[in-house]
Amino acid sequence: MPKYCTNCGNSPLTRGIPDGDTHARDYCSACGCVVYDNPKVIAGAIIEQDGRLLLCQRGIPPRVGTWTLPAGFMEHGESVEEAARREVWEETGMDTEVTTPYSIFSVPPTNELYIIYRARMLAWNGTSGHETQAVDWFLPEDIPWELIFYPAIRQILERYIAERTKGSYGIYTGSMEYGNIHFMR
Numbered sequence: 508m509p510k511y512c513t514n515c516g517n518s519p520l521t522r523g524i525p526d527g528d529t530h531a532r533d534y535c536s537a538c539g540c541v542v543y544d545n546p547k548v549i550a551g552a553i554i555e556q557d558g559r560l561l562l563c564q565r566g567i568p569p570r571v572g573t574w575t576l577p578a579g580f581m582e583h584g585e586s587v588e589e590a591a592r593r594e595v596w597e598e599t600g601m602d603t604e605v606t607t608p609y610s611i612f613s614v615p616p617t618n619e620l621y622i623i624y625r626a627r628m629l630a631w632n633g634t635s636g637h638e639t640q641a642v643d644w645f646l647p648e649d650i651p652w653e654l655i656f657y658p659a660i661r662q663i664l665e666r667y668i669a670e671r672t673k674g675s676y677g678i679y680t681g682s683m684e685y686g687n688i689h690f691m692r
Contacts, residue, residue, distance in 0.1 A: 508533065514540035546618050550590035551578020552626035553609060553667055554601070559644035560664070561628075563598045565656070566640040573656035576623065576663070577601075579638075591624050599642045600634040603627060610663045613682040621659050625676065647671075659683055 511518035512535035520533040525541050533542040553576060554561040562574045577598040581590035588605045595603050603626040612621040635642045645651075647668045655661045663679075670676050 508542060508544060512538060512540050513542070514538050544618070546613075546620045548581040548587065548590070549578050549619055549621045550581050550587050550594060550624075551576045551621070552591045552595050552603060552605065552624045553663070554595070554603060554626050554628055555671075556628060556644065559646055560650070560667075561599065561601075561642065561644055562650070563635070563639045564641040564643070565638070567638045570656040572640065573654045574651055575655065575657055575660050577642075578621070578623065578660075587622050588624065591622070591626065595626065597636045598639045600632040600636065601628055601642075602630045604629055607676070608678050609667065609676065610679045610681075612659050612663065612680070614659055615682065621663070623663055 510520065512520060515535060515538040517535050517537035520542060521536045522531060522533055524531050525534045525539065528541070532544070534540065535542075561577065563577050565571055565573050565575060577595040578591070579594040579597070581587060582593075585593065591605050592603055595601055605624045605626045607625045608622070609625045610621065610623040612623070613619075614621065650664065652661070655664065662681075662683075666679065667676075
């Protein structure tokens with residue numbers, strides 16, 4: 508977050524409820540420009556092949572060495588689907604086709620929104636990116652659950668595995684803060 512107004516350069520910014528607004532925000536007391544701190548979108552994918560799920564071992568903080576789905580922050584100018592494909596590519600070296608949305612999950616304490624898709628592998632060069640220590644395929648019973656760092660990712664994986672055994676997948680929305688999970692078919 509900037510400490511000065513990006514519109515007029517005034518510093519410092521004021522924290523409060525700007526005129527006509529309903530939320531406390533940083534704003535410029537000189538020109539009225541509001542600095543919005545909107546949630547960060549994390550896009551990623553569940554990729555399954557031969558009954559195994561693809562996971563990445565984190566090579567950067569936080570929690571180096573823990574496992575997660577290939578996912579990361581969306582960049583300016585890309586769609587959520589493009590972000591999911593790019594993150595999979597950056598972390599695994601895998602080209603994928605995003606097939607269907609699977610989970611939209613809010614994490615208010617960290618101001619994040621996870622959008623996870625189901626995807627299928629098109630090609631794989633076997634080279635992981637600099638943020639990844641390792642990439643591996645796991646049968647559900649072999650997933651290192653104690654090393655899944657992000658609670659949202661753990662919940663998404665557990666739900667996916669339960670649905671997989673039934674052969675029917677839905678689209679989920681939910682919030683970590685409230686524990687509400689809504690299923691849409």
